[in-house]
Amino acid sequence: MGTTGKRLFQYAMLYKGTILAALLLLVLAVCAELTGPLIAKRMIDDNILGIEKKWHQVQGEQLKAASYKGEWYKREDRFAPGEVKGREVRVLQVGRSYYFLNEPLRFEGGVREVSGERLTVTDSDADKRETYSVSKLSAKELFEFYAPEVPALLKLAAIYFGLLVLVALFAYGQRLMLQTSANRIVRRMRNDVYAQTQRLPVQYYDNLSAGQVVSRITNDTEAIRELYVGVLANFFTGTIYMVAIFGALFLLDAKLALITLPLIPILVLWIIVYRKFAAKYNRIIRTKLSEINGMINESIGGMTIIQAFRREKQTTEEFDELNDHYFKYQNKLLSLNSLTSHNLVNVVRNVLFLIVVWMFWGGTLGTLVTVGALYAYIDYMNRMFAPIVGIVNQLSNLEVARVSAERVFKLMDEEGTDVETGSIARYKGDVQFHDVSFAYKKDDYVLRNISFHASQGETVALVGHTGSGKSSILNLLFRFYDIKEGRITIDGMDASGMPKQMLREHMGIVLQDPFLFTGTIASNVSLDNPNISRKKVEQALRDVGAYDMFSKLPGGIDAPVIEKGSTLSAGQRQLISFARALAYDPAILILDEATASIDTETEAIIQRALDVLKRGRTTFVIAHRLSTIRAADQILVLDRGVIVERGNHDTLMEKQGKYYAMYQLQQGAVQPA
Structure with a gap:
């Protein structure tokens, strides 16, 4: 068992x-059925x-005796x-008729022939031939000899019916328990996988699409559920059936069991080759399925861009290429399954039956195996090949x-x-x-x-061209990524020594492209945190000047x-x-291009709220629109990952350096040379 098998076993x-x-x-169901x-x-x-x-003559009518001509x-x-036993008589079958012989047979076996009321028995191997006088039995006379067996037949039939009822009950309980366990295992596994997605660092998702992660949590775990429900049930059933049937075959007839034993290495070889x-x-199919899910997820998210730039045809062609690759290997697997599944099982079974029947009628088994034993053997084989087909399928x-x-x-x-x-405690x-x-x-x-150094309550602005490192500084502060060189401290404590979740507990962030979850406006502010009351949600929306705006929507803040x-x-x-960031009352507030997508009127509302709310709170602002950060306590100008200028707005304007040039450019005051 490999590592994967061990872990599945542990679950x-x-x-x-x-x-x-x-x-x-x-096991009980199999034993009852067999x-x-x-x-x-x-x-x-x-x-x-x-x-x-x-048969022997007896004096008068008695239990289990048959009457014939008085x-x-x-x-x-x-x-x-x-x-005491009386004289011996026999009832013999020749063709489809039965005959009464009023004397013993002189030897058993041989070929029987009837002409009129004369029976001839010939044993060519022993060069024997005997002739007897017999009487043909009518249906009524024949039934007299079978009548003593009827109670036993009915009793055995009732026992068999009772066993079938037990098999049904055991099979129901077994399937219900196994499927319930499988669902619980996969529920636990999905919870573990989803919990792992929360533990993984942000950089893990930089090179993995959301669709691929979703595929692992949904499609792959569903395939594992089928392992516990279908695969293991069939393998357990097949294994128990085969062990029980081989045991029954050795009890029935050792020769028949030995003839059947080669099935085991054939099945093992079969599984290895498959x-x-x-x-x-x-492996290719599951990878391609993840890629297809990833592309579908990306296409749905970017449908506006696809249609706006008329990329429908190219996107469809890319999807067709992935889908065709998936289709190609699905067909290869289908061909493999067709070659090695039900048809091949039937061939093996029929060849085995042919060998046994040939040996029986050829005399190799005929003298040692009864018709009932042969019937039981064929019945057992049919029962064993059904779970073998289940295993192979x-x-x-x-x-997968x-x-x-x-x-x-x-x-x-x-x-x-x-x-x-x-x-x-809040730092x-x-x-x-x-x-x-x-x-x-x-x-x-x-x-x-x-x-x-950003002191408590200060507003620090980070400015610079795209790629200058502004967002990277905030990623490090939030510990989305961990630094390799240098040190970051908060209130003198090394941030790398603080658990990430506790560090972020007193931080708030507003991104340029905010992410909202399915729910309501109120739930998106509180994120369903029980520590944030309804009153606090409403106050946060009022502080950012948005409460009146959302109150006009159908449902208000519960829209x-x-x-x-x-x-x-x-x-x-x-x-x-x-409002979400403010509701959490962070000690450190980060605004990453927070006003870039907001119209001038809305920006004015936020700026007014900021003037009140930033007191006692350290605020980091990334802004391309330099007019929004004029009141910042510190402005750090970055260029290619290096701080090239620092100071407040007035100080930097006096230097007439990089910040001055950027500000003048945005104000439209720079004259062409």
Whole structure:
């Protein structure tokens, strides 16, 4: 068992009690079901074909005796020990008719022929030939010899019916328990995978599309559910059936069991060959399915751009290429399944039946195996090949589940940070960067030797051209990424030594493109945090000047918000995001291009709110519109990851450096040379 198999087994062991109970019921169901052929064998050999055994005359009518022409006869095996036996007679079948022989047979076996009332028995191997005088039995006379067996036949039939009822009950309980356990296992696994997505650092998602992550949490775990529900149930059932049937075959007839034994290495070889090819195909199929999900997710999210720039044809062609690749390997897997599934099982079964029947009629088994035993053998084989077909047909699902489990466990094995449930006291918000350098990729630095001090209650603005490192500074402050060189302190405490969740507990952020969740306006402000009351939500919306605006909507602040807030304007989404940050009363507030998508009137509302709310709170502002940061206590001008200028607005304007040039350009005051 590989690492993946061990981990799947460990998940199963979380509910081992229910699974073991299900397997116990399965064993009971199989044992009850496999009793059927043994009952049938007894009915055939003892109660039906037993009519050809020796009969002895008895005095008068008695239990289990048959009447024929005024005389009473009882089968030899029905006599009690020590009971007196009269003269021997026989009832013999020739073709479809039965005959009464009023004397013993001189030898058993041989070929029987009847002409008139003369029976000839010939044994060519022993060069024997005997002739007897017989009387043909009518249907009524024949039934007299069968009548003593009717109660036993009815009793055995009732036992068999009772066993069928037990099998149904055991099978129902087993399936219910196994499927319930499978659903619980997959529920636990999905919870674990989703929890892992919360533990993973932000950079993990930089190179992995949302659709691929969704595919692992939904499609791949669903494939694993099928492993526990379908694959394991069929494998357990098949294994128990095969063990039980081989045991029954050895009890029935050792020769028949030995003839059947080669099935086991054939099945093992079968599975090895299948898995060799199926593993490769399934790995490609699951990868392509993730890519398809990723592309669909991306296309739906970017449908406005696709249609606006008339990229429908090209996008469809890209999807067709992915879909065709997926289709190609699905067909390869289908061909493999067709070659190695039900048809091949039937061929093996029929060849085995042909060998056994040939040996029986050819005399190799004929003298050793009864008709009832042969019937029971064929019945057992039919019962055993059904679970074998189940195992073979589940091989494809087994490989899909195994590959899916590899992908799920690969995600779960990614290094992450445990989500802390504790909290820390609200810090003041005194932030210092000490000679910080940072690279997203090795040696490709986006920040170099960054040092600054933001005192409690100060507003620090970060300005610079795109790619200068403004957002990277805030990513490091939030610890979305961890620094390799330098140090960041908050109130003198090293930020790297603080749990990320506790560090962020007293931080708030407003992004340029705010993200809203499905729910209501109020729930998007509170994020369903029980510590943020309805009153606090309303106050936050009032502080940003948005409460009156949203109150006019149908439902007010309980108006529904669909995915990403697509029914709201950019300004409304930004106001909700800003109210969210304020509702959490952060010690450090970060505005990342927060006013870039807002009209001038809305921006004025936020600016007025900021003047009141930034008191006692350290605020970091990234802004391309320099007019919005004139009142900042510090302005840090970045260029290619280096702070090239620092100071307040007036100081930097007096320097007439980079900030001055940027400001004048935005004000339209720079004259062409």
